[in-house]
């Protein structure tokens with residue numbers, strides 16, 4: 110029985126997992142709090158984590174029907190993330206582990222995202238029997254990563270963004286269009302029924318052989334596009350076409366580059382996770398392209414795409430089961446932790 114905390118950015122989340130099963134998983138999103146500032150304010154995020162973490166933990170244990178004394182281990186995201194936000198979850202987990210005299214496990218946030226597509230079923234459970242070498246696309250407001258997962262615990266980062274993350278591109282273009290923060294889900298909704306071929310936006314680095322991404326140019330081209338058509342936003346039909354066209358450009362880049370990387374690395378599976386994977390066009394296009402190319406596409410369930418403690422718990426429990434040592438009980442946060450350095454499996 111393992112209790113897990115995730116507080117690396119603007120989601121406070123607690124989960125209880127046992128033998129690969131998610132017994133309870135709660136997320137308290139701070140989106141409304143940060144909306145008026147147009148982005149995450151670290152100090153506010155930290156205060157919210159402090160306010161919400163323990164009530165959420167109490168509720169997660171109640172839903173899982175688990176007394177604290179039955180916990181075998183406690184885990185938290187150790188990095189990367191906002192330093193003060195990370196400290197809240199890490200320190201709380203270490204304190205619980207200390208009082209219960211149980212191991213504490215510090216988890217790499219991106220490695221946890223790599224595990225979320227393997228959580229499936231109802232009730233949710235890790236499907237490790239289906240695990241195989243794959244390429245993973247992790248796309249959110251803070252990160253855009255392509256990772257080759259050679260084996261569990263062995264990753265090679267193939268590429269990342271050289272400027273804005275994909276979610277950031279959604280959010281910044283949404284702002285230009287006059288939509289609220291975070292704009293990704295709103296673009297997704299307004300794009301519905303719009304014509305994705307109505308306007309032609311650049312697909313940065315799509316033909317580049319490397320695995321890096323760049324999204325800031327796309328945002329700039331939307332700015333110039335709107336400057337030259339000041340009346341366009343007044344027409345709902347054009348607004349819908351614009352959202353569909355911007356979304357198509359982002360999705361096209363993500364789908365083309367991730368499947369190209371999967372083929373080049375010779376893997377038969379592509380996974381995807383992170384907030385942007387909630388995007389319906391991205392889910393549709395990744396699945397369709399995978400079918401065309403004979404590559405199995407595994408997408409995190411929408412409930413596990415965004416930052417959540419279930420993925421932290423599943424990974425931490427897996428590592429303990431595989432014989433990896435627990436983290437030091439007083440391990441410190443690692444805000445800039447590179448994925449390549451994360452928990453090598455020891456068998």
Ligand code: KG4
Nearest residue numbers: 249250251276291293297384385387388415
């Ligand atoms: O993983 P996440 O909750 O947090 C981090 O940023 O780490 O991802 C949030 C991001 C935001 O940029 C948000 O706009 C984007 O995910 N997002 C979406 C959708 N849902 C969330 N982007 C496009 N379409 C969506 N449906």
Ligand code: ZN
Nearest residue numbers: 218222249416
């Ligand atoms: Zn994340």
